[in-house]
Amino acid sequence: MGDVDETTEAPPVAMPRPLVPRLAVDDLVPHVAKRMDALDTAAEKVSLDLGLLELVRTRASQLNGCAYCTDAHAAEALSAGEHTRKLLSLPVWQEAPFFTTRERAALGLTDAITRLTDGPVTDEVWDTAAKEFTEVELAELVWTIAIINTWNRIAGPARPWAIE
Template structure:
């Protein structure tokens, strides 16, 4: 897993966006360890508590940019493939906000955090006090 994760370290996407994506996927997957870790990483990177608290309701909250919304929508679609495939509309929305390379980086990030969530939710490491 570390080798797969490190393949995405040299990305052009902004770190705050990546931490929002990682946090949102972890919320959906119910991985307490990952939600804690990525929420803290987001805060350490300057993310506000207000936006982190609103993340589960990002569609209704006014504090997310069009780029962030496209990333979060793609994150939710990829994370919930068991419900339905990623729609052409969702993919096109993301493609409109990201370059081809950025979109590939985003998809990789979403894929890796989902894999980590599954490992952590199964192994059950607990957030550190």
């Protein structure tokens, strides 16, 4: 293997093709899109911290492989005051030292609900979240996770919106 120094050129990186919209679901079925938007708006009126909600939305979007939602909610998390290190560490939140106990409980619940195909939410995950959140906050968190998973399942396959 040859020596590498500051003059060594990196190999060319293949640029992925841009995500182009596939299906304008909002335009094709507007009555459903309006109700989904209304549900999303209603779910914004919660007591939980916006930064926490955006971490949860970003994490679920990462797990679901939704580039549009990951980008959008990471930007929202930054706007809400979350640190870049937290966002970069979301894929390894279990090991990263940047998250509070409350954030860890929310992220654990997010992972469990998003990955229901791996099995139901365990009592351990639920009890950990229940120690950190009131019943109302838990309900808000469950709704938030369910809604972002729905958005991911629309945006992932249909790609109705372009990443700007």
